[in-house]
Amino acid sequence: MKQTLQTTLAFGCLAASTLLSQTALAHGYISQPASRSQQCALGANTGCGAIQWEPQSVEGPDRFPETGPADGEIASAGVSHFSELNTQTATRWTKTTVQTGSIDISWHFTANHSSRDFRYFLTKPGWNPNQPxxxxxFDLDPFCVVDGNNERPPVDLTHECYLPENRSGYHVLLGVWDVGDTVNSFYQVVDIVIDGDNTGPSWTDVGDIHPSTDLNPGDVVRARVFDDVGEMPELAIAWTVDTPANGDSQVWPQKLAETINADSTQLRAGVLNNGTITPAPGRNDVFVEAGSAITRVETEIVTDEPEPVDFSLNGVMDRYEIVDGRAEVDFNLTSRQTLTITAELFDADNNRITGTQGTLNTSLDLGLTVENAQPGTYSLVVVAENENGGTAQQTRTLNLVDPNADQEYDFVYPKGLESYEGGTRVLARDGAVYECKPFPYEGWCRVYSDASPHYEPGYGSNWEDAWIRVAP
Known part of the structure; x- marks a missing residue:
């Protein structure tokens, strides 16, 4: 009976592992009109946190609204490290102007998967845009439902839906992709401005002026114009930043839009509202009249680049021993330039532990003293800056170890991932040593990605299925 029970448990765990692996393989986002998470990846939304690197990963419980993420966490699908998406005010997010009536909603799948259905919801008339x-x-009766037929969609998929006509102004569109053979769905919120009906607007949006970065006097922003054949340089419009205040990221897009409107007979730039295009602080769109040969406009920023910084970081060891509660992290830097050096040490949770500064001229020996040192994996971050403001960064991973503890290991996780087998020992980010369980569990030790760390020792939600903590 004991052997039978163990086999059954092993089979159940393997099934759970398979399900998690399948879930991790399914990822996608709404690309048109660009979702809140995709606008973060594009730089149109700022202050987004981790979602800017993985807009495809907003995954949570399925079958909204009966279940699904909790109220106030719908935009992030309840994923804590995407919580920035849950902030909701009338002005927080970049919006896309659309019309009622026929609307195309497009998905891009970084890892497509069998699909149960796609459902689209819209905020109610009179909803409060300043509450989570x-x-x-939302109107919990979806305005558009597309059956997924339990089939894998192509990498790019477009649904033709019909946007309700009793909406205007700012609304949030919620798209839910229900994966066919897992218990999860992918959630995408899209910030839109509904501007009348879709009966043939006189203006076509062909580009964006994003408030991507602050600029300095002398920097140039240029609107580059293209048709189906290629670039039309004779139609380019440029504006040069004249004051520090006008280089602010919320100011220069408006200045470029004003210049476009003053100098171009074929382009208009600004915010479209009831047929009127007005330059405004922050993001501005670029328009042409319907039927124009111009197909797109790109914004180019030309800046004076600082002198490139070149330096070498030498002598960083994989491990430093803790002696009487203290660790000394020593290293060397070399360069042919005179550079200001800032060196900082961060633990696995990205907490700054200690730091130092120095001036590098040919060669510089530096050391960081870690008081009350704890075993674990750390990041040494070294930033060098020259007199012209140019910077360069180098980062090294190192481990602080207690020589008196049983710290023998084969790899620093996840290095050597493909070779992990039963009995393999790794040093994890928490400074502890973990041993891979034997067959039939050892396969889970090799399952890891940044987007799916379920089996990371000491950290992932399912690490105990794969690992045994052996020290300390």
Missing amino acids: LERAS
């Missing part, structure tokens, strides 16, 4: 999104914000 909750079920009460």
Whole structure:
């Protein structure tokens, strides 16, 4: 009976592992009109946190609204490290102007997967855009439903839907992709401005002026114009930043839009509202009249680049021993330039532990003293800056170890991932040593990605299925 029970448990765990692996393989986002997470990846939304690197990963419980993420966490699908998406005000997010009536909603899948269905919801008339999104914000009867037929979609997929006509102004569109053979769905919120009906607007949006960065006097921003054949340089419009105030990221897009409107007979730039295009602080769109040969406009920023910084970081060891509660992290830097050096040490949770500064002229020996040192994996971050403001950074991973503890290991996780087998020992980010369980569990030790760290020792939600903590 004991052997039978163990086999059954092993089979159940393997099934759970398979399900998690399948879930991790399914990722996608709404690309048109660009979702809140995709606007973060594009730089149109700022202050987004981790979602800017993985807009495809907003995954949570399925079958909204009966279940799914909690009220106030709908935009992030309840994923804590995407919580920035849950902030909701009338002005927080970049919006896309659309019309009621026929609307194309496009998905891009970084890892497509069998699909149960796609459902689209819209905020109610009179919803409060300054309160966190909750079920009460939405009309819970989806305005568009597309059967997935339990088939894998292509990498890019477009659904033709019909946007309700009793909406205007700012609304949030919620798209839910229900994966066919897992218990999860992918959630995408899209910030839109509904501007009348779709009966043939006189203006076509062909580009964006994003408030991507602050600029300095002398920097140039240029609107580059293209048709189906290629670039049309004779139609380019440029504006040069004249004052520090006008180089602010919320100011220069408006200045470029004003210049476009003053100098071009074929382009208009600004914010479209009831047929009127007005330059405004922050993001501005670029328009042409319907039927124009111009197909797109790109914004180019030309800056004076600082002198490139070149330096070498030498002598960083893989491990430093802790002696009487203290560790000394010593290293050397060399360069042919005179550079200001800032060196900082961060633990596995990205907490700054200690730091130092120095001036590098040919060669510089530096050391960081870690008081009350704890075993674990750390990041040494060295930033060098020259007199012209140019910077360069180098980062090294190192481990602080207690020589008196049983710290023998084969790899620093996840190095050597493909070779892990039963009995393999790794040093994890928490400074502890973990041993891979034997067959039939050892396969889970090799399952890892940044987007799916379920089996990372000491950290992932399912690490105990794969690992045994052996020290300390």
